[in-house]
Amino acid sequence: MIIQFLLVPAVVLAVVLSLRSRNSVRGQARRKLIAGLTVVAGVLSVLFPGVLQSLADWSGVTRGTDLLLYVLAVVIIYLVGSVSVRFREQEARMTRLARQVALGEAEARLRADVVEATVLPADLSKDSRAS
Amino acid sequence: MNRTLPVALAPLSRRAETAVVMPVYNEATVVAGVIRELVDLGMVVIAVDDGSSDHSAEEIDKAGAVRVTHPINLGQGGALQTGFEAAQRFTDAKYIATFDADGQHQAQDLLGMIEKIKQGYDVVLGSRFLDGDARTEMSWLRRTILKVATKVFNRGSEVRLTDAHNGLRLVTREVAAKIDLAHIGMAHASELEQVLTSSPLRVTEYPVHVLYTEYSRSKGQPLLNSINILADIVSHRITTWSRK
Numbered sequence: 001m002i003i004q005f006l007l008v009p010a011v012v013l014a015v016v017l018s019l020r021s022r023n024s025v026r027g028q029a030r031r032k033l034i035a036g037l038t039v040v041a042g043v044l045s046v047l048f049p050g051v052l053q054s055l056a057d058w059s060g061v062t063r064g065t066d067l068l069l070y071v072l073a074v075v076i077i078y079l080v081g082s083v084s085v086r087f088r089e090q091e092a093r094m095t096r097l098a099r100q101v102a103l104g105e106a107e108a109r110l111r112a113d114v115v116e117a118t119v120l121p122a123d124l125s126k127d128s129r130a131s
Numbered sequence: 132m133n134r135t136l137p138v139a140l141a142p143l144s145r146r147a148e149t150a151v152v153m154p155v156y157n158e159a160t161v162v163a164g165v166i167r168e169l170v171d172l173g174m175v176v177i178a179v180d181d182g183s184s185d186h187s188a189e190e191i192d193k194a195g196a197v198r199v200t201h202p203i204n205l206g207q208g209g210a211l212q213t214g215f216e217a218a219q220r221f222t223d224a225k226y227i228a229t230f231d232a233d234g235q236h237q238a239q240d241l242l243g244m245i246e247k248i249k250q251g252y253d254v255v256l257g258s259r260f261l262d263g264d265a266r267t268e269m270s271w272l273r274r275t276i277l278k279v280a281t282k283v284f285n286r287g288s289e290v291r292l293t294d295a296h297n298g299l300r301l302v303t304r305e306v307a308a309k310i311d312l313a314h315i316g317m318a319h320a321s322e323l324e325q326v327l328t329s330s331p332l333r334v335t336e337y338p339v340h341v342l343y344t345e346y347s348r349s350k351g352q353p354l355l356n357s358i359n360i361l362a363d364i365v366s367h368r369i370t371t372w373s374r375k
Contacts, residue, residue, distance in 0.1 A: 084366075103217055
């Protein structure tokens with residue numbers, strides 16, 4: 001059965017390629033291309049059901065609808081993987097932002113403490129001037 | 132590395148030799164005691180309040196730690212990374228430690244690790260299993276999973292570690308400057324270990340005693356979480372593998 005030789009590598013490739021897709025112009029273009037191709041293939045398979053069936057016959061799948069299901073499954077695996085990578089990159093960005101906010105706020109608070117300490121006439125101020 | 136502090140911040144360093152990074156997430160009942168013990172030993176504690184919803188922040192301030200508060204919860208890895216950056220920015224400590232806020236680690240163990248790093252190491256990692264297994268009590272399931280995880284993570288690194296997931300660590304300032312954790316959840320532990328055991332560093336272990344109290348047990352991560360960690364690591368490795 002040809003389909004087995006096609007589907008197994010396709011699933012593996014979908015997982016690996018999607019997890020390695022970057023949130024770059026290239027990755028975005030690839031995602032859009034796949035989405036577009038899926039739509040075109042969908043329309044064609046509606047207009048010419050015979051094509052799908054003959055493709056199924058060639059690859060050793062009983063019905064054309066089954067073939068469609070397999071292809072859709074691979075496409076979904078790819079899209080889920082690449083969306084998760086994008087999500088992770090987004091999360092990393094948000095992390096850096098939150099970290100800078102936290103460090104900035106802490107620094108402002110620490111500076112305020114230092115000013116307070118130097119203004120106080122207590123021995124605390126002597127200590128901070130000495131260092 | 133930038134070791135000079137802004138003049139106005141210099142008094143904050145308190146000329147402490149060791150800065151202790153402590154991720155805090157809803158630990159209001161215990162955190163003050165843990166911080167005080169370390170401050171009394173002359174260390175400066177950087178407590179990273181990871182968006183706690185209880186009054187952990189007040190407890191941290193009362194106990195005399197430097198508090199850095201995340202506006203949102205970032206997970207333990209995110210908190211550790213923030214702590215490492217804060218320690219370099221706000222102190223001039225030579226050594227930077229990580230220490231759990233729930234009281235499971237012993238200050239005495241950290242003192243021993245400081246002695247050890249002064250013998251010329253870059254990294255000293257606490258280990259529960261170095262000392263003939265006896266000191267730390269844990270269930271056989273937890274022990275087995277930790278040992279298997281340790282074996283897996285040892286593959287490919289040059290240093291053989293006996294305990295892959297211990298929160299008590301001590302590194303030099305130079306090493307801390309190189310740490311850049313991408314995982315913000317719990318998978319950071321293995322990521323951190325990967326950075327710390329990379330070749331030119333001199334790494335050693337130090338036997339520590341971990342106290343599993345009722346409290347730390349209730350706060351600890353469920354074992355099922357190891358599945359999340361494993362999945363995180365695998366997908367992260369596929370993503371970054373041979374990527375420049």
